[in-house]
Amino acid sequence: MSPEEKLDPIPDSFILQPPVFHPVLPYVTTIFGGLHAGKMVMLQGVVPLKAHRFQVDFQCGCSLCPRPDIAFHFNPRFHTSSPHVICNTLHAGCWQAEVRWPHLALQRGASFLILFLFENEAVKVSVNGKHFLHYRYRLPLSRVDTLGIFGDVLVKAVGFLNINPFVEGSKEYPVGHELPCSRGLPRGLWPGQVIIVRGLVLQEPRDFTLSLRDEAARTHVTLRASFADRSLAWISPWGRKTLIAAPFLFYPQRFFEVLLLCQDGGLKLALNGQGLGATSLGQQNLEQLRELRISGSVQLYCVHC
Structure with a gap:
């Protein structure tokens, strides 16, 4: 792209981190500007037919040793008779009390769209256009600057949104x-x-x-x-x-x-x-x-x- 074709600088609030298509797992990336209330992450993919589990981690850094804190650990599991999600927080190398969410609307062999909406006190998660869970923060949201995706999942796209597309005061996710x-x-x-x-x-x-x-x-x-x-x-x-x-x-x-x-x-x-x-x-x-x-x-x- 030539210099004359480049866009003039625009306010940070309008900058969208470029979407990522078909990343190879395990996938770890920096979240440009970190997380803040109103920011949204979209995950589109397919659950393999023999999937056991996968996880999406919103991390405080990307070091390997010591392991970084994980503010929000989203872990769908398919190896039981009742697929469910485990949510948790890793702090100073120790997992906190986990929270289990049953009735997961993800199925082996099926495609999905998961949306993570980060609010002031909690993150809301929708699966295929329907609200699924909310998880209250146990670590400051401002510390999160890294996204990690691991396990048995085929990721088609990861999208990052800086502007909250939800209607003011609405508790439902837009379809x-x-x-x-x-x-x-x-x-x-x-x-x-x-x-x-x-x-x-x-x-x-x-x-x-x-x-x-x-x-x-x-x-x-x-x-x-x-x-x-x-x-x-x-x-x-x-x-x-x-x-x-x-x-x-x-x-x-x-x-x-x-x-x-x-x-x-x-x-x-x-x-x-x-x-x-x-x-x-x-x-x-x-x-x-x-x-x-x-x-x-x-x-x-x-x-x-």
Whole structure:
């Protein structure tokens, strides 16, 4: 990527750690910026047919000796007649009192989506869109800076979200917004504003579009991903297509993040943390835009305007 294609610096609160696809286990990675209330980690994968157990550890460091503290140990077990999860905390080399959660909605041979939402006092976990457990912290959340995944599991993707996509005050986990989805822009767009769209591409996708419209529902610009020819393009109001010369970064059943950074007279685009250039609109057009419309073969988890 050339220097002129790189995005200008943006606030840390909008930076998404790039998703990881098909990591080799055991997998240990740094959590950029550590954990804080409102941060979310998504784990997508498949439980092997002969799985015994696996674990997801949110660790305080990554040393091998001495072993780091583990603030939250999430350990699904499948070798008994009743699959369950053990949660615990490791402090100073000693495990604390474990907590057992029965009725695990994970099955051998089946795919899954697990979401970890970190709040002020506890972490909430959902499995396949349904709340499963909450676990109160026994160590400060601020100490956690490492994610470890071990055991009998095939991981397809790990996603890291910095902005809480949950509705204020809601206790349930979102299962995705219905499409087409619209978001109002009552003040229009202005330089420095950031639009973030995060979601999961469906298994057999056809296309995905983001359109920006004015009060008269006229479309001023559309970003379109076509899975048939694996192309990404800007579409003008007159139907003119301008291809974006970049690798096609949308994949079936994988997470994505689209980021639009408004600048004087145009929009800069990043996909999964990679800057992909810009398109021009004109400052007057930016101010006239009043609606973001999203459609296509995806399941949305977060729309931030």
